[in-house]
Amino acid sequence: MNVVTPPAALTPKDFTSDQEVRWCPGCGDYAILKSVRATLAELGVEPRNTVFVSGIGCAARFPYYMETYGFHTIHGRAPAIATGLKIANPELDIWVVSGDGDSLSIGGNHLLHVLRRDVDLQFLLFNNEIYGLTKGQYSPTSKRGTRSPSTPAGSIDNPVSAASFALGCGSRFVARSIDTLQKHMPTVLKRAHQHRGASFVEIFQNCIVYNDGTFNRFTERDIAADNQIDVVHGEPLIFGADRNKGLRVRPGSLALEVVTLGENGIGMDDILVHDETDRILATMLVAMDPPEFPVAIGVIYCNPAESSYIDHMRTVPAARDSSQGKGDINALLRKGHTWTVG
Amino acid sequence: MAVTAEEFAEEASRSVLESVVIRFAGDSGDGMQLTGNQFTLATALAGNDLATFPDFPAEIRAPVGTTFGVSAFQINFGAGGISTSGDTLDVLVAMNPAALKVNVADVHAGGLIIVDTGSFSQRNLDKAGYSANPLTDGSLAKYKILEVDMSRLTRESVKDLGISAKEALRCKNMWALGLIYWMYGRKRKPTVDWLTTKFRKLPTIAEANIAALNAGHAFGETAEMPAEVTAYTIPPANIAPGLYRTVTGAESIAWGLTAGAHLANLEMVFCSYPITPASSVLHNLANMKQYGVVTFQAEDEIAAACSAIGASYGGSLGVTSSSGPGVALKTEAIGLAISVELPLVVVNSQRAGPSTGLPTKTEQSDLYQAVYGRNADSPVAVLACRSPGDCFDTAIEAVRLATKYMTPVILLTDGYLANASEPWRIPDFDSYTPFPAKFREDPEGFHPYLRDPETLGRVWVKPGTPGLEHRVGGIEKSYDSGHISYDAPNHQKMTDVRAAKIAGIANDIPLQAPEQGDETGRIAVVGWGSTFGPISRAVSNLRAEGESVSHIHLRHICPFARNLGDLLKGFDMILVPEMNNGQLVTILRSEFLVPAEGLNKVTGQPFKIAEIEEAIRARLENRS
Numbered sequence: 001m002n003v004v005t006p007p008a009a010l011t012p013k014d015f016t017s018d019q020e021v022r023w024c025p026g027c028g029d030y031a032i033l034k035s036v037r038a039t040l041a042e043l044g045v046e047p048r049n050t051v052f053v054s055g056i057g058c059a060a061r062f063p064y065y066m067e068t069y070g071f072h073t074i075h076g077r078a079p080a081i082a083t084g085l086k087i088a089n090p091e092l093d094i095w096v097v098s099g100d101g102d103s104l105s106i107g108g109n110h111l112l113h114v115l116r117r118d119v120d121l122q123f124l125l126f127n128n129e130i131y132g133l134t135k136g137q138y139s140p141t142s143k144r145g146t147r148s149p150s151t152p153a154g155s156i157d158n159p160v161s162a163a164s165f166a167l168g169c170g171s172r173f174v175a176r177s178i179d180t181l182q183k184h185m186p187t188v189l190k191r192a193h194q195h196r197g198a199s200f201v202e203i204f205q206n207c208i209v210y211n212d213g214t215f216n217r218f219t220e221r222d223i224a225a226d227n228q229i230d231v232v233h234g235e236p237l238i239f240g241a242d243r244n245k246g247l248r249v250r251p252g253s254l255a256l257e258v259v260t261l262g263e264n265g266i267g268m269d270d271i272l273v274h275d276e277t278d279r280i281l282a283t284m285l286v287a288m289d290p291p292e293f294p295v296a297i298g299v300i301y302c303n304p305a306e307s308s309y310i311d312h313m314r315t316v317p318a319a320r321d322s323s324q325g326k327g328d329i330n331a332l333l334r335k336g337h338t339w340t341v342g
Numbered sequence: 343m344a345v346t347a348e349e350f351a352e353e354a355s356r357s358v359l360e361s362v363v364i365r366f367a368g369d370s371g372d373g374m375q376l377t378g379n380q381f382t383l384a385t386a387l388a389g390n391d392l393a394t395f396p397d398f399p400a401e402i403r404a405p406v407g408t409t410f411g412v413s414a415f416q417i418n419f420g421a422g423g424i425s426t427s428g429d430t431l432d433v434l435v436a437m438n439p440a441a442l443k444v445n446v447a448d449v450h451a452g453g454l455i456i457v458d459t460g461s462f463s464q465r466n467l468d469k470a471g472y473s474a475n476p477l478t479d480g481s482l483a484k485y486k487i488l489e490v491d492m493s494r495l496t497r498e499s500v501k502d503l504g505i506s507a508k509e510a511l512r513c514k515n516m517w518a519l520g521l522i523y524w525m526y527g528r529k530r531k532p533t534v535d536w537l538t539t540k541f542r543k544l545p546t547i548a549e550a551n552i553a554a555l556n557a558g559h560a561f562g563e564t565a566e567m568p569a570e571v572t573a574y575t576i577p578p579a580n581i582a583p584g585l586y587r588t589v590t591g592a593e594s595i596a597w598g599l600t601a602g603a604h605l606a607n608l609e610m611v612f613c614s615y616p617i618t619p620a621s622s623v624l625h626n627l628a629n630m631k632q633y634g635v636v637t638f639q640a641e642d643e644i645a646a647a648c649s650a651i652g653a654s655y656g657g658s659l660g661v662t663s664s665s666g667p668g669v670a671l672k673t674e675a676i677g678l679a680i681s682v683e684l685p686l687v688v689v690n691s692q693r694a695g696p697s698t699g700l701p702t703k704t705e706q707s708d709l710y711q712a713v714y715g716r717n718a719d720s721p722v723a724v725l726a727c728r729s730p731g732d733c734f735d736t737a738i739e740a741v742r743l744a745t746k747y748m749t750p751v752i753l754l755t756d757g758y759l760a761n762a763s764e765p766w767r768i769p770d771f772d773s774y775t776p777f778p779a780k781f782r783e784d785p786e787g788f789h790p791y792l793r794d795p796e797t798l799g800r801v802w803v804k805p806g807t808p809g810l811e812h813r814v815g816g817i818e819k820s821y822d823s824g825h826i827s828y829d830a831p832n833h834q835k836m837t838d839v840r841a842a843k844i845a846g847i848a849n850d851i852p853l854q855a856p857e858q859g860d861e862t863g864r865i866a867v868v869g870w871g872s873t874f875g876p877i878s879r880a881v882s883n884l885r886a887e888g889e890s891v892s893h894i895h896l897r898h899i900c901p902f903a904r905n906l907g908d909l910l911k912g913f914d915m916i917l918v919p920e921m922n923n924g925q926l927v928t929i930l931r932s933e934f935l936v937p938a939e940g941l942n943k944v945t946g947q948p949f950k951i952a953e954i955e956e957a958i959r960a961r962l963e964n965r966s
Contacts, residue, residue: 017813019825048808053652064813064826069805071655072815073648074678080645084652084660085805087611087636092656092805110648113641313638316631327633329601329771334585337532338768339387342583 010044012037017067023058028179028205032126033065035185036095040068042186043193050093053082055107057099057133059126059205076107079114079123086119090310093193094121101131104140104160115169117309118197122189125162125200126179128207129214136210148210163286166200167279167301173199174282174301178219179206184230184297191299196308204295218295229294231285233276233302236268239294246271247293256284258293276302356527356575361420363428364522366515367445368437369406370399370413373515378415379763380519380536384528385419386588386765389578392419393875395427395948396761400618400702407469412444421577426875427762429950433525435518437461437492439470446476451484454571456521458514460493486570490561492517499557500550509547513554520558527575530555582767589766591730591759592619595689596626598737600633601771603659605738606745607778611653613638613646614663618701619757620691623663647672647688654684655814657781657804659741663689665757666708667697673716676750680720680840682814683791683800685744685751685779687737692756692871694946703946704758706871707922712752713900713929719837721844723747724900726754728874731766733759736897738774745779746850747843748799754899756921758948759872785809791824797850798843847901854903858882859892862912865961868938870896870926873919873949880954889962899926907934915961917941919954 015037023029040050050068054060055078063070069092073081078096086094096114103111103125114123130148131137138146138155141162145154166174173195177185185203192199204215218227229239229247237247238261248270250257259266275281282301289295364381368374375396385392395416404411418428430450436442438461449455457477467475476482477489496517500510516537523530534552541548562573603610612635614624628637636658640646643664650660662672669690679686692708694700708715712724723743727733733755744751782788782801790812792801803810812824820827821835856866857874858881869877874895881893894909896902910916910930916938918927924940931938941957943949 019813046808047811049806051805063815066813068811070813070815071652071682072813072817073651074674074816077644077648077675080640080648081652081655083640083645084611084613084638084649084654085656086652087638087649088609088653088656088658088660089804089806109641110645113645314631314636327604329597329604329633332600332630332633333597333768333771334587336587337383337387338585338587340583340585341389341581 010041012041015040015047015067017065019064021065022061024209026208027058028128028207029059029062029126031179031182032124032185032203032205033062035182036189037066039186039189039193043190045093045193049091050095051085052095052097053078053085054097055102057102057131059097059099060102062097076102076105077110078102079107079110082121083114083117083119086121086310087313090120090314096121096123098123098125099132100125100127100129100141100162101139104162104165108140111165112169115166115171115198115200118170118172118305119309120196120198122192122199122201125202126205127162127202128205128211129159130207130211132207132210161286162202163200163300164283166202167283167286171200171301172197172303172305173299174286175200175299176202176204176295176297178204178215178297180219181297188299191302195302196304217290227290227294229296231274231276231296231298231300233274233299236271236273238271245294248272256288256293276300279303356573359420359574359576360422361418361424362432362526362574362576363416363418363430364433364435365414365416365431365445365448366435366518367412367414367441368515369440370401370403370411371406372413372437373512374413374415374437377515377519378417380533381522381528382417382588382763383532384523384530385417385526386586387532388528388576389581390419390421390576391424391579391581392417392765393424393427394418394763395758398702400700405469407438407440407466409440409444409470412441414441414445419576421579423579425879426951427948429952433522435522437514437518439466439472439476442476443470443472446482446485449485452486454486454488455482456488456490456518458492458518459489460491486568488568488571490521492558495557495561496554499553503546503550503553505546505550510550513551516551516554517558520555520560521562523555524559524562525571525573527573530559581765584767586765586767588763589730590622590761590763591727591733591755592622592691592761593626594730594733594766595727595737595753595755596623596630598734599661599687599689599741600627600630600635601734601774602738602741603634605774605776606659606741607776608657608659608745609634609636610661611636611638611650611658612661612663613640613649613653615640615643615646615668617643617665617668619693619760620663620665620668620689622760623689623691643668643671644675647675647686650686651675651679651684654679654686655682655805657802659685659687659745661687661689663691665691665693665701666711669708669711670715676722677716677718677720678816679750680716680722681816683748685748685802687740687744688750688752690752690754691760692754694757694944700946702757704756704872704948705921705944705946706754706756706873707925707944708754709870709899709922709925709929712754719841721841721900723749723751723844723847724754725751725897726871726899727759728871728895728897730759730762730764732874734766734769739897742777743847743850746777746799747797747847748802749844754871756872781807782810783807788812789822789824790814791819791821793839798839798846845901848904851898851901851903853905854894854896854909856892856894856909859885860890861892861909863890863892864913865890865915865917865958866892866894866910866913867954867958868894868896868910868916868918868926868930869920870899873921876949876951876954877919879951880958883951883955884958889958891958891962896926899929902933907936910934910936910938915939917958917961919943919949919957921949
């Protein structure tokens with residue numbers, strides 16, 4: 001009798017290509033790369049079936065560093081290329097890696113459509129609020145007033161909120177994490193992978209060269225606990241170093257407010273419980289920003305569709321199948337009015 | 343339901359004609375395209391050869407009665423070989439004053455104009471910009487005019503059916519068609535069958551249309567006609583035996599791409615964004631999933647090209663289709679496909695003008711765009727279709743080259759070909775030689791830029807294949823490993839190999855032979871694309887007079903057939919008629935240093951035979 005040896009468990013090393021990683025020392029991308037490799041190993045996915053697709057930018061170098069299939073494409077167009085790839089082979093597990101410029105400026109249109117079509121893939125948006133590869137110009141997520149080589153007097157554009165945009169596009173999975181959160185990020189990535197449909201994950205990523213510390217207001221070690229809230233489905237929305245702050249709906253309004261447990265008679269019953277299927281709650285959570293509110297991370301919205309876009313696209317309607325030939329080109333050419341000469 | 347009376351013997355003897363050019367013209371809501379298509383079918387079934395030219399406005403429904411809302415359908419049919427939709431009109435059917443005004447200049451002196459007098463109200467004359475009624479002011483003296491109140495006769499023919507006046511008037515095009523059927527001895531049954539099917543759910547409307555068709559026909563049989571309006575017979579053409587259908591270029595491209603994918607043993611993923619006149623290719627494919635065709639209406643032209651590239655990366659045949667302005671947007675993506683060396687077919691249904699130009703009019707002015715229109719040294723293969731039927735085989739050739747050489751192929755067609763129809767001898771698909779795509783599966787010695795030493799095409803790997811995980815991208819890559827490389831000599835080598843790959847296709851395509859005439863002579867008329875018809879007829883007319891003229895028509899434009907330079911050098915003069923400002927002519931001059939000269943027409947309308955004939959004649963006379 002043959003003894004089947006179970007395949008050895010994969011390690012992050014199995015997802016590491018032989019290419020030298022060429023990001024700036026200290027770049028947040030290293031931490032994300034490490035997290036993604038660890039997640040794939042833990043998930044036990046097959047490298048042969050995994051494809052990383054990217055556009056242009058620092059983040060877009062990502063596929064070269066993964067020992068999977070990879071396609072480094074052109075500015076902003078990764079979602080479109082990934083959609084074609086998924087149509088051609090629905091079995092592939094596709095990860096799109098993109099930056100804030102790539103996916104919200106030049107590729108904003110494609111991001112919109114991959115999300116509203118709900119193509120089954122994971123879309124990772126590394127947001128560092130700056131253009132890195134083109135040397136530090138302001139990006140669509142940069143705060144108003146950002147001084148950069150192209151905006152020496154400060155930018156006058158209002159920034160776009162990536163997660164709000166995703167929800168507005170009809171995304172059915174919106175999550176967030178932070179480059180430095182090595183325990184948190186894999187939990188989010190696993191949920192994204194598990195979700196059938198387009199999973200949108202915004203990862204706050206520090207650009208050490210052109211925009212160092214832009215997220216310090218909620219990532220600095222000493223203030224992080226009071227300025228982040230990790231949302232978990234079914235759990236109360238509480239946060240803070242002392243776990244005594246919470247979110248509730250401000251009475252008489254459609255807005256959230258931060259309250260302190262034990263103050264003014266506030267108890268656990270007053271605190272909102274996170275419901276990841278609630279789009280309106282998600283819309284309010286992604287809009288929160290310090291100092292008034294903590295930044296929401298974790299799986300903010302997850303509400304899968306019943307059936308897949310690609311399945312619909314590839315299904316031959318039964319009525320058509322019976323009325324026309326079964327793939328016979330000779331029959332196709334002879335459909336309709338024909339006549340014989342001679 | 344009304345019945346047709348095909349069995350009635352033709353009591354009057356019919357005059358025999360060799361060929362006829364008719365144009366139906368009316369308001370864009372009058373159903374002129376539909377009328378023309380029905381006449382085309384009836385004519386094909388009668389055994390005539392034919393060519394059509396639908397010409398419609400860019401406005402979907404321009405204000406009724408205006409000149410810019412005029413829609414027309416022209417057909418040339420006859421007993422001989424018909425290669426164009428015809429130069430001047432023998433018959434113009436004008437459904438209103440605007441249609442008369444726009445089209446009258448194309449009728450030859452002595453030609454017949456049939457007008458619906460019911461539509462010649464003062465209001466309609468004003469809308470068309472007539473200061474006096476042309477039917478009474480003598481301005482049409484050089485034509486034969488048949489004035490019929492089609493509006494009234496149509497209403498009368500359907501008055502028992504209880505339909506509204508508006509619905510009744512909409513049958514007017516069928517009344518006109520019935521009259522023309524009588525004039526040319528066409529059978530009504532196919533049209534009756536078609537109407538019955540089309541209005542299956544509205545039987546009264548079907549009946550009204552059939553009644554109007556029969557009434558128009560009966561009018562021809564019984565009414566007192568002017569002496570010169572009579573019934574004609576056009577003998578069947580001497581057409582090669584076989585099974586035939588009518589086909590438009592858009593249908594034929596769609597089927598050719600599908601057939602090519604079958605021969606390559608691939609599924610086709612067709613990605614497109616709507617644009618006139620390319621959309622009809624998407625429409626034809628959208629209902630063909632059972633033939634291994636998935637269509638994707640992308641969010642824009644760029645996404646259409648990119649998703650097609652993604653599909654090819656995944657191991658399908660990626661195809662994208664557009665017109666010039668849309669292809670401009672795809673340019674960067676085509677460059678990516680060149681760099682990563684993936685198959686991609688880009689169909690360009692050319693239209694007139696830069697920017698939006700004249701979307702519904704035809705032109706051949708995207709040749710430079712196809713051959714040169716990208717950043718950097720980025721060669722692709724370029725093919726051109728010459729006729730609606732030829733689109734089928736040229737599309738198959740595009741698929742063959744794209745998959746064999748791992749390259750984008752640009753397939754040029756145009757608005758005229760896309761919409762025009764001709765009888766097509768349906769080929770036996772079993773007689774085509776398959777060219778199954780090969781996918782690399784062996785990890786031994788693999789790298790993604792390994793090349794076939796003969797074609798220089800790189801290996802094609804389907805993601806999902808174990809052991810062949812690799813990365814590709816638009817950054818320059820090492821010739822040896824496919825890894826990113828900024829090495830200077832390597833970039834030279836990669837640029838050279840990409841060029842050599844496309845140039846090498848010349849060894850895989852037929853030598854160029856003249857369509858007509860000898861391989862040497864006084865003048866070669868060189869064309870590409872939809873000018874095939876008028877060039878062909880102009881050359882045959884002159885050859886019949888004994889002139890030393892040859893017609894050379896190019897399907898492969900990049901690369902050219904390897905004997906093309908030598909062939910051209912065998913002629914004293916080279917004339918290149920093009921519907922552009924001189925694009926192929928400059929390429930031929932730069933490539934072969936031959937004294938080619940252009941004959942250029944950029945009016946949005948196809949060449950007339952006479953225009954080309956005259957140009958050739960002028961050159962022959964100058965040098966004699």
